[in-house]
Amino acid sequence: MAFDYEKYLRMERMPHMWCPGCGIGIVVKAMLRAIEKMGWSQDDVAVVSGIGCTSRTPGYLDFNTLHTTHGRALAFATGLKLARPDKHVIVISGDGDAAAIGGNHFLHACRRNIDITLIVVNNYIYGMTGGQASPTTPFGMRASTAPYGAVDPAMDICQVAIAAGATYVARGTVAQGLLLERYILNGLKHKGFSVIEAMSDCPVQYGRRNRMSSAVEMIQWIRDHGVPVTRAKELPPEELEGKFVTGELHVAERPEYTEEYRRLIEKAQKAAEGAHG
Amino acid sequence: MAETRVQEGKAAGAVEQPSPGKSLPRIEVIADFCKGCEICVVMCPRNVLEMRADPSRWVGSVVAVVRPEACTRCMLCEVHCPDFAIKVF
Ligand code: SF4
Ligand code: SF4
Ligand code: SF4
Numbered sequence: 037m038a039f040d041y042e043k044y045l046r047m048e049r050m051p052h053m054w055c056p057g058c059g060i061g062i063v064v065k066a067m068l069r070a071i072e073k074m075g076w077s078q079d080d081v082a083v084v085s086g087i088g089c090t091s092r093t094p095g096y097l098d099f100n101t102l103h104t105t106h107g108r109a110l111a112f113a114t115g116l117k118l119a120r121p122d123k124h125v126i127v128i129s130g131d132g133d134a135a136a137i138g139g140n141h142f143l144h145a146c147r148r149n150i151d152i153t154l155i156v157v158n159n160y161i162y163g164m165t166g167g168q169a170s171p172t173t174p175f176g177m178r179a180s181t182a183p184y185g186a187v188d189p190a191m192d193i194c195q196v197a198i199a200a201g202a203t204y205v206a207r208g209t210v211a212q213g214l215l216l217e218r219y220i221l222n223g224l225k226h227k228g229f230s231v232i233e234a235m236s237d238c239p240v241q242y243g244r245r246n247r248m249s250s251a252v253e254m255i256q257w258i259r260d261h262g263v264p265v266t267r268a269k270e271l272p273p274e275e276l277e278g279k280f281v282t283g284e285l286h287v288a289e290r291p292e293y294t295e296e297y298r299r300l301i302e303k304a305q306k307a308a309e310g311a312h313g
Numbered sequence: 314m315a316e317t318r319v320q321e322g323k324a325a326g327a328v329e330q331p332s333p334g335k336s337l338p339r340i341e342v343i344a345d346f347c348k349g350c351e352i353c354v355v356m357c358p359r360n361v362l363e364m365r366a367d368p369s370r371w372v373g374s375v376v377a378v379v380r381p382e383a384c385t386r387c388m389l390c391e392v393h394c395p396d397f398a399i400k401v402f
Pocket of ligand 2: 340356357358359360361362383384385386387388389390391401
């Protein structure tokens with residue numbers, strides 16, 4: 037049965053501005069279905085973004101929404117979550133926003149294990165600002181700033197998240213929207229910092245520079261380059277060359293930041309009472 | 314046979330169902346939202362959908378429902394439409 041996306045959309049702003057076939061819409065839909073499954077009231081959810089094509093998302097959504105500065109979405113979201121730990125805070129970022137300009141915030145949000153869900157739409161490029169190479173542009177692929185192919189090895193956002201201390205890390209794709217929904221749902225359920233990377237297509241800025249000018253070609257490329265984690269474990273490293281691993285990559289339990297902070301405040305208050313008593 | 318139609322308006326209006334085929338799938342396309350990307354067409358495992366040229370639209374085409382009776386309501390078209398433009402009931 038058709039899902040009622042309209043419930044969560046600011047219909048007066050539709051249709052959205054994303055290019056034909058851009059995968060961001062597929063990720064947003066997966067996120068909305070996951071939120072519906074959580075049964076949360078729209079007033080208890082906050083969606084925060086920075087700058088970029090992906091960061092236009094909150095403008096279309098009927099939640100508490102915050103569209104912030106480039107790369108700083110996690111910093112704003114951290115403040116919001118600390119002030120209102122009862123709210124469900126979701127950050128949606130692109131790869132440039134999360135891994136380059138906001139890379140530092142990303143590391144520290146992982147380290148703190150704050151109960152926020154970060155969805156990174158990784159389409160390998162800066163879409164909005166003109167197709168510049170991002171930290172995830174694969175080696176040898178073209179961008180406006182890498183006309184002969186990127187020489188920088190690509191960053192693996194999920195591996196960085198795991199190393200930095202995130203406690204739920206998964207990677208899905210826009211070619212498998214239902215699986216992506218499941219990972220986002222598990223990320224929302226998880227207490228602590230969750231990172232869901234969604235491999236997505238930007239046919240306009242990335243695809244057309246890399247011989248995939250249509251969204252369909254790009255989505256097929258994404259489908260063919262993802263290797264489920266269970267299969268990846270059995271493959272020699274050379275067979276994973278140029279591929280990416282999908283699935284739930286890391287789940288752990290660690291003290292959560294807002295709770296630790298509350299305990300610290302209580303401890304400080306007790307100490308102060310003692311000093312005055 | 315399932316009833317289908319390409320909607321012209323933005324809002325999903327009421328669509329009458331033929332009474333005997335209550336449980337047959339109904340596929341609605343919100344034409345104003347469709348950007349002609351073709352993703353739903355390749356996602357559909359049953360070849361229910363097809364692109365139709367439409368020079369009146371800036372994107373040049375719009376999706377059409379051509380084999381509604383083959384639809385299994387797998388929802389793959391709806392899940393993967395980036396533009397909130399196709400709905401399966
Ligand atoms: S430029 Fe790329 S990422 Fe931005 S809306 Fe267009 S297709 Fe999507
Ligand atoms: S619901 Fe499934 S079978 Fe029916 S049109 Fe959509 S993709 Fe095809
Ligand atoms: S996926 Fe959506 S926007 Fe693309 S052709 Fe199908 S209905 Fe139109």
